[in-house]
Amino acid sequence: MTVFFGCITLAGCGIVLFAIILLLAEKKRIHDYRQDAAEMENSLIEVIKDAEVLIKEMNKFSDYAVSRLEERNSLLTKLLEEADRRIETLRSLSGAESETLSEKFEETSPQESKDEAYTESSLRSRLFSKKKVIPLDDKRHEIVKLSRSGMDSGEIARLLNMGKGEIELIAKIGK
Numbered sequence: 001m002t003v004f005f006g007c008i009t010l011a012g013c014g015i016v017l018f019a020i021i022l023l024l025a026e027k028k029r030i031h032d033y034r035q036d037a038a039e040m041e042n043s044l045i046e047v048i049k050d051a052e053v054l055i056k057e058m059n060k061f062s063d064y065a066v067s068r069l070e071e072r073n074s075l076l077t078k079l080l081e082e083a084d085r086r087i088e089t090l091r092s093l094s095g096a097e098s099e100t101l102s103e104k105f106e107e108t109s110p111q112e113s114k115d116e117a118y119t120e121s122s123l124r125s126r127l128f129s130k131k132k133v134i135p136l137d138d139k140r141h142e143i144v145k146l147s148r149s150g151m152d153s154g155e156i157a158r159l160l161n162m163g164k165g166e167i168e169l170i171a172k173i174g175k
């Protein structure tokens with residue numbers, strides 16, 4: 001009987017020793033997970049810092065782009081006001097005076113003499129040919145006119161080869 005108890009005690013000691021080895025292996029594996037988690041945390045912190053730098057640079061660029069657009073918009077507005085003023089002056093003058101004044105305007109601004117005057121038929125022909133580019137001001141007037149006539153923004157977008165959102169925005173501004 002002592003041999004039996006000795007064998008059971010020895011088997012029990014072996015099982016305890018095996019359990020201790022498994023516990024140590026598990027503890028080492030848990031330690032590796034913690035180390036991996038710390039490394040991943042550090043790499044995520046670096047990625048977040050890089051993303052913040054990129055966001056700051058994008059904000060600076062967008063501020064620059066917006067300021068340039070505002071400058072161009074104010075310049076364009078001034079030019080449109082000047083053109084409207086010249087048109088009103090030409091309309092208010094009669095006969096010979098308007099001819100001499102239009103010649104004077106053509107001499108002072110050769111760029112305007114190069115530009116083609118847009119009549120309704122030439123604008124229509126330009127709208128239906130997809131390869132030619134229509135100046136933005138003419139497109140804007142055409143968008144407002146077509147939207148007031150009851151045309152859907154999708155149809156206008158297909159007709160003018162522009163985005164639907166852009167059409168809707170210009171139509172709302174035109175109202």
